[in-house]
Amino acid sequence: MTCMRAEIKTSCLKRLKRIEGQIRGLAGMVEDDRYCIDVVTQIAAAKTALRRVEEEILRDHVAHCVEHAINSGDKADQRRKIAELMDVVSRADR
Numbered sequence: 069m070t071c072m073r074a075e076i077k078t079s080c081l082k083r084l085k086r087i088e089g090q091i092r093g094l095a096g097m098v099e100d101d102r103y104c105i106d107v108v109t110q111i112a113a114a115k116t117a118l119r120r121v122e123e124e125i126l127r128d129h130v131a132h133c134v135e136h137a138i139n140s141g142d143k144a145d146q147r148r149k150i151a152e153l154m155d156v157v158s159r160a161d162r
Contacts, residue, residue, distance in 0.1 A: 072125065072129075072132070073128055076124060076125070084121060086117070087117045087118060093110065094107065130153065137149040
């Protein structure tokens, strides 16, 4: 089974490449001794961008992988997918 639908993968990769540029920009800001609040503001923007990618991937996972487990009727697979989802959601809150 594929992990992620092609259009979601493309969208996430595009976002991650943009975030990669943001991180390089942050490193440059630190190297250039930019004002701390400006650096922290950019860190917050990068974190928000990463959170959006995470949400997009989780939404796809539920719509694709979890739904497949539910429709399969395989109780063990259903429990495993729900446990994985609960685990990752609880880790995200920390």
